[in-house]
Amino acid sequence: MKARNSLILLLGVLGGLLLTGCAKPSGDYFLVSTETARLHEGSFDFTMDLDDTTCRYSTTLAARVVTSRVPGNALAFDIHVTSPIGETTIERGTFPLYPADGVRARAGSGSLVDFAWPWRTGFQVSGAETGRWRISVTPTDPDLLDALYGLGFSYEVMPWEKGN
DSSP, X not given: OHHHHHHHHHHHHHHHHHHHTTOSOXXXXXXXXXXXXXXXXXXXXXXXXXXXXXXXXXXXXEEEEEGGGSSSXXXXXXXXXXXXXXXXXXXXXXXXXXXXXXXXXXXXXXXXXXXXXXOOOSBXXXXXXXXXXXXXXXXXXXXXXXXXXXEEEEEEEEOOXXXX
C-alpha cells in the first residue's frame, strides 16, 4: 500500500513540474535612442535574462529608420553577444529595409519607417548558459546613426511543446 501511495505522490509531483516548467510566455522589450548610442561609441546595448532550460526563446531587433538616409536597401550591424560566463561571440547581421519573410514594416510619414526583424528563433539554453546575457549592436557604418531614431530589442519566452 505504501509503494502505491508513493507512486501516486511521485506522479503528482512530476505532473506538477510539467505544468509549471515554462508555463506561460513572457519576455521583455528595450529601446535605446540614437543619442544614447552616440554616448556609448555608437553601440546600442541590451540585456536578456535566459534562466529556464525548459523554454525556447526568440529575439527581435526593431528600428525606426529614415530610409532616405540609408545607402542601399539594408542595415548592417555588428552584434556582440556575451554569455553570463563572459564568453563573447560576434556576428554581422544584415537586415532588409523592405518587407521579407518575418520582417514587419510599418510606414510612417515620408521616408520614416518602423521595422522589426526576427533575429534568433526557437533556441534553448543549457545550464551553464542560464543567466543575464548582454547584446551590443553597432552599425557597421557609423553614418547610419544619422538614419536611426533608435534601436529596439525584444525577447520572448515560449513554452516548450512536445515535438519541439
